[in-house]
Amino acid sequence: MERFVSSYTNKVDAKGRVSVPASFRSILARDGFDGVFCYPSLDSQTLDAGGSSLIDEIHALLEGLDPYSDERDELSLALFGESEILKIDQDGRVVLPPRLREHAGIADSAVFVGVGHKFQLWSPERFEARRMGARKRVVELKKLLRNAARGQTGAIGGAGT
Amino acid sequence: MERFVSSYTNKVDAKGRVSVPASFRSILARDGFDGVFCYPSLDSQTLDAGGSSLIDEIHALLEGLDPYSDERDELSLALFGESEILKIDQDGRVVLPPRLREHAGIADSAVFVGVGHKFQLWSPERFEARRMGARKRVVELKKLLRNAARGQTGAIGGAGT
């Protein structure tokens, strides 16, 4: 499966339009999906986005929960209820609805960040803060990771210093 | 698996292009990947790079973590969000995006250093500094190795020089 990688900062114009990075678009297209599935992230002030495989994943997650349980009701409401399927116009842009923009604090520019199977939309300021925090924590987590990755060749611990 | 060895210093031109050493290219090609997966190293001011096997390795590492955990989210952000898939043009060059160049302090030339399953990109100055530091540490490590390898043939501590 093709993965979303790298990050791109694009402008949001007065109409709320923003260009989806071309490389992300081609992954979505290969996924057989002519749009962007998008919802407010549950645990950060960002938007999660992806194609049909992301929808399937969330669907599968909900399937795993007890039918008619409160947890399942709440979660499906939180995920599918708040989500949107954004149309990609012929210039490769989507319109971000106000609700989504507010959740992520996105004003006049947005950062598209690939995280493998999906991507996220951040406000530049919040992304920068999150990025720095993540790097710091990851360095702390390295020991943990070495154990988790034992038997592998060590992509992270590597030959560094 | 074929391994990246040796080091090469190549020029970075005005467009940010740099030739990937031919021997590295052929390894990548054998890996079935006509690009370079590249991200800022977590623990030094260098870039880590490799082919699809490196991507798979990182992906597998993330898969091994708790789904929906903060650790996993942060790690995928720090790894996939900051990495790039650099295309190799028909002359065997890649363009280094500003973000990556800044992290490694690479200006008008870059050192490609093979470290087995992956390779690294250094600024010449920083590489030299690290190399000197590494030599010092190696001398210290040799004592450790002598003890650990007592009774073996001593490929490292050996009777050399």
Add this chain to the structure above:
DNA sequence: ATTGTTTCCATTGACGCCCATAAAATTCCA
């Protein structure tokens, strides 16, 4: 009519693609 939304067009700048040159390595042959 006014507001909001979608389609279409135009500009600009980056990137991919191609060619040219020069140095280095390799092959080939005497």
Add this chain to the structure above:
DNA sequence: TGGAATTTTATGGGCGTCAATGGAAACAAT
């Protein structure tokens, strides 16, 4: 084995295409 011929590499530059972005025009809704 020496040296010439050929192939591979590294590097610089030019040019066309495409992506990102701003704005206008067509369309829909209230």
